Amino acid sequence: MRAQATIEYLLLSLVAIALVSFSALALIHIRDSSARSYDAVAFKGSATELANAINEACALGDGNSRVAYVRRRMDVSGGGGGGSPYYAEFADAASNLSLVEEAFCEVEGQAGLEGKTEIRNEGGRIALKKA
Numbered sequence: 172m173r174a175q176a177t178i179e180y181l182l183l184s185l186v187a188i189a190l191v192s193f194s195a196l197a198l199i200h201i202r203d204s205s206a207r208s209y210d211a212v213a214f215k216g217s218a219t220e221l222a223n224a225i226n227e228a229c230a231l232g233d234g235n236s237r238v239a240y241v242r243r244r245m246d247v248s249g250g251g252g253g254g255s256p257y258y259a260e261f262a263d264a265a266s267n268l269s270l271v272e273e274a275f276c277e278v279e280g281q282a283g284l285e286g287k288t289e290i291r292n293e294g295g296r297i298a299l300k301k302a
Contacts, residue, residue: 214243215270218270220239220241222261225275226275240288241286241287247262248280287302
């Protein structure tokens, strides 16, 4: 009778440990998914804020500047012209995210932007630099 009780106790303990293990794995997966989602939202917010500041500086004309705060480290490159619209591409190498936004002016590329960033219109060309 004692052996049967011991075996039943061991089986119940094994089931409990298995359930706790599955729960822990599920929680780790949920945490990782939420961290990736937060990274994507923070990147998109910073890129959109920077794109809006670029277009404001462009619309205000030569010599005007704006300041934006970039919350996520990113690289910015520009393109377009020659009959096609200008654009700015924002890329975050750490989380492998990128976003392309239309720009009113040509955008000069800048790597490693983070924190306070100055956006200056220099003769219809937008220059970015850490402030």
